[in-house]
Amino acid sequence: MTQLPHEDESAESPRELRDQVERTRHELAGTVEALAAKADVRARAQEKATEVKDQTVAKAGELKEQAVVKARELKDKAADAATRAQDKLPDLPAPVKDKAVQARAQAARTGRVWEEKAPEPLRARTAQGARAARNNRAVLLAAGGAAALVWLAYRRRNG
Structure with missing residues (x-):
């Protein structure tokens, strides 16, 4: 625990006593400022x-x-x-x-x-789609071929 100036037996003169009081005030001011900063939730939230x-x-x-x-x-x-x-x-x-x-x-x-x-989210989604297409080329080619066969069969039947 912090020793109070009047408890300090080394203070022999009023000058030394005033110096001790001034140091104690300075330390107390620093402690109060630190506590105030911790208690200022709004400022901490804004910083975060x-x-x-x-x-x-x-x-x-x-x-x-x-x-x-x-x-x-x-x-x-x-x-x-x-x-x-x-x-x-x-x-x-x-x-x-x-x-x-x-x-x-x-x-x-x-x-x-x-x-x-193009907006950023759209470009990101497009890049993601392009990656998916590159990763699944065989499936896409098979689907394209199947679509072409269906179209040819339909054209042959109706044409």
Whole structure:
């Protein structure tokens, strides 16, 4: 327990006693300030809210950057696929090749607009869907083939 100045037997003069009183006041003021800070729930809650907000903003920035990178990767992969498809069909007539070049250019423009204007949650969901499609290519190809067979059968029957 803190010793009170009047209990201290080493205080021999009024000057020493005043100094002890002043030190005690200073210590007491620090203790009161510490207790007041602990008791100020609103200020502590605001500090915590600011901390959480800063963490959230930082995480959102990271996620946005990741989405932009993924969008660029997808755009590049689409452009590469278009180039490979064009290279596999070199004997196409010039108008068809021109259409393919125009389609590739339009895909690139659409990718840029997408990166600029799509909201972050939508870009994230799109990236997630693209990952799912890449991971399940065989299922998607089988479903596409089945859909094509159904369409051909329907066309044959009604055509």
